[in-house]
Amino acid sequence: MNARRVVGAVLPPLVFGVAFVALWEGAVNVFDWKPYFLPKPSSIWSEFTGNVTQIREAAAVSGMNALIGLVLGTALGVAVSFLLMRFHLLNDMLSPLAVALNAIPIFVLVAVFNNMFAITSEIPRRLMVTLVVYFIVLVNVAKGLRQVEATHLELLRSYAATSSQVLTKARIPNAVPYLFTALTIAAPAAVITAFVSEYFGGSQNGLGNRITSNLTANTAAAWAYVLGACLLGLAFYLISIGLESITTQQRGGSPGGGTT
Amino acid sequence: MSQQAGPNPAVTVVGASKVFNRGTPRQVDALVDVDVEVGANEFVSLIGPSGCGKSTLLRLIANLIDPTHGSVTVNGKPAAKARLDQEYGMAFQQAGLFDWRNVVKNVELPLELKGWDKQARRQRAMEMLALVKLSDFADHRPWQLSGGMQQRVAIARALAAHPPLLLMDEPFGALDEMTREHMQAELLRICRETGTSVVFVTHSIPEAVYLSDRVVVMSPRPGRITHVIDVDLGTTRDIDTREDAAFFKKITEVREALRGHELTGDVFVADGAAEDR
Numbered sequence: 001m002n003a004r005r006v007v008g009a010v011l012p013p014l015v016f017g018v019a020f021v022a023l024w025e026g027a028v029n030v031f032d033w034k035p036y037f038l039p040k041p042s043s044i045w046s047e048f049t050g051n052v053t054q055i056r057e058a059a060a061v062s063g064m065n066a067l068i069g070l071v072l073g074t075a076l077g078v079a080v081s082f083l084l085m086r087f088h089l090l091n092d093m094l095s096p097l098a099v100a101l102n103a104i105p106i107f108v109l110v111a112v113f114n115n116m117f118a119i120t121s122e123i124p125r126r127l128m129v130t131l132v133v134y135f136i137v138l139v140n141v142a143k144g145l146r147q148v149e150a151t152h153l154e155l156l157r158s159y160a161a162t163s164s165q166v167l168t169k170a171r172i173p174n175a176v177p178y179l180f181t182a183l184t185i186a187a188p189a190a191v192i193t194a195f196v197s198e199y200f201g202g203s204q205n206g207l208g209n210r211i212t213s214n215l216t217a218n219t220a221a222a223w224a225y226v227l228g229a230c231l232l233g234l235a236f237y238l239i240s241i242g243l244e245s246i247t248t249q250q251r252g253g254s255p256g257g258g259t260t
Numbered sequence: 261m262s263q264q265a266g267p268n269p270a271v272t273v274v275g276a277s278k279v280f281n282r283g284t285p286r287q288v289d290a291l292v293d294v295d296v297e298v299g300a301n302e303f304v305s306l307i308g309p310s311g312c313g314k315s316t317l318l319r320l321i322a323n324l325i326d327p328t329h330g331s332v333t334v335n336g337k338p339a340a341k342a343r344l345d346q347e348y349g350m351a352f353q354q355a356g357l358f359d360w361r362n363v364v365k366n367v368e369l370p371l372e373l374k375g376w377d378k379q380a381r382r383q384r385a386m387e388m389l390a391l392v393k394l395s396d397f398a399d400h401r402p403w404q405l406s407g408g409m410q411q412r413v414a415i416a417r418a419l420a421a422h423p424p425l426l427l428m429d430e431p432f433g434a435l436d437e438m439t440r441e442h443m444q445a446e447l448l449r450i451c452r453e454t455g456t457s458v459v460f461v462t463h464s465i466p467e468a469v470y471l472s473d474r475v476v477v478m479s480p481r482p483g484r485i486t487h488v489i490d491v492d493l494g495t496t497r498d499i500d501t502r503e504d505a506a507f508f509k510k511i512t513e514v515r516e517a518l519r520g521h522e523l524t525g526d527v528f529v530a531d532g533a534a535e536d537r
């Protein structure tokens with residue numbers, strides 16, 4: 001990618017973002033909105049720079065919950081998708097269930113998990129993230145393992161390949177881009193789930209808690225934590241996008257497909 | 261490796277029938293009572309309209325499916341045994357290269373599955389790439405190659421284990437006319453150099469005539485063989501062959517054999533389930 005294209009891609013959203021913040025700042029001044037209604041970007045920024053350490057500490061807590069859940073959920077999702085592929089009956093039983101569960105906001109389950117563990121435990125939140133990530137990874141990787149090109153399967157049969165050879169030579173490599181696509185969906189979802197999980201009680205130490213606890217006393221500070229949350233979510237997303245682009249580059253930008 | 265013309269014919273199909281969805285309302289007689297023999301070093305094309313069972317017949321020979329009746333023998337062995345022994349290589353309309361492997365590793369795949377050690381299979385794969393004139397592209401990724409080059413890699417891969425037989429299902433069907441003619445000439449050269457027998461499924465009459473020692477003409481509903489036409493254009497065929505009067509005469513002969521079905525109203529029927537993939 002050359003410099004002009006980078007500028008062309010980055011400039012329009014950047015201009016829009018700056019204009020939006022300026023408009024916001026102006027509107028608050030002109031209409032004399034009270035800080036509890038909508039604080040000025042400039043006061044949010046000063047709260048952000050003044051509380052960087054606290055925001056970083058809170059982000060570390062939420063971020064760690066999201067990361068642990070992401071890793072565990074991915075491992076579990078990959079493991080179960082292999083089981084589903086190996087045992088067709090299990091697949092027929094569980095796949096519709098997994099898709100259906102994926103469609104409902106299961107993160108409300110965190111209230112139930114909170115009830116199962118000590119009040120200061122981070123386990124319920126990590127469990128919740130794990131569960132959300134697990135379904136996303138499961139559905140996608142299972143698809144990648146199954147949707148192998150017919151030509152590839154016929155070729156491998158003509159080579160008298162064993163089923164474990166079909167797995168290692170075709171199914172697993174085919175599923176790799178599906179895994180990374182799943183991660184680009186799962187990574188932001190993991191961060192969101194980690195925040196929202198904090199609204200259901202437990203320790204008051206994460207970004208989600210700080211947002212709600214500052215909301216009445218110091219709205220600008222609450223917004224500063226929102227900004228921290230945005231940055232954390234963005235970091236997770238960018239890393240997952242980076243990982244995905246490495247795999248698609250290797251395959252000429254045709255994830256999941258063979259050369260025809 | 262049994263590369264040279266042995267006592268065994270490359271393929272013997274006796275009384276083969278294939279019924280899909282047997283006993284259901286969707287039953288299709290894809291092939292009825294087919295007999296074919298392909299001699300060692302012989303190039304045989306299967307031609308016919310969609311649904312005539314030519315791909316089904318190729319898959320029976322490859323043991324990708326089992327016949328409902330009849331027997332299939334490849335290089336003197338039952339088809340199932342021949343498949344396990346990699347007595348044939350196969351190529352499809354889609355090159356079917358694995359995007360996550362580079363070109364030479366694609367060619368190595370059948371050897372890898374057979375348990376060849378790394379050095380031996382790399383050496384053989386490079387020999388095969390030299391055969392299809394793609395030595396310089398060993399480290400390229402499949403998607404960096406043109407369609408014709410991808411098919412040459414697929415042919416190199418099919419021949420990597422030096423099988424005595426090559427089974428091809430419309431391998432040049434997706435290529436443009438110029439590339440196609442070039443690939444046909446290359447295929448004949450490769451078969452001559454390696455002594456490989458070929459069963460070649462095609463829709464194209466000139467392609468079948470140019471390549472083949474014999475053209476097997478098939479007809480649909482039910483799939484069966486109607487004509488077998490000997491093509492005596494000599495063993496060395498080149499660009500002049502395509503402009504030869506004898507070449508056009510053969511094309512006319514095959515076309516008329518195919519038209520035999522048109523008169524009975526079979527050519528323009530919809531594709532049969534037999535060829536749906």
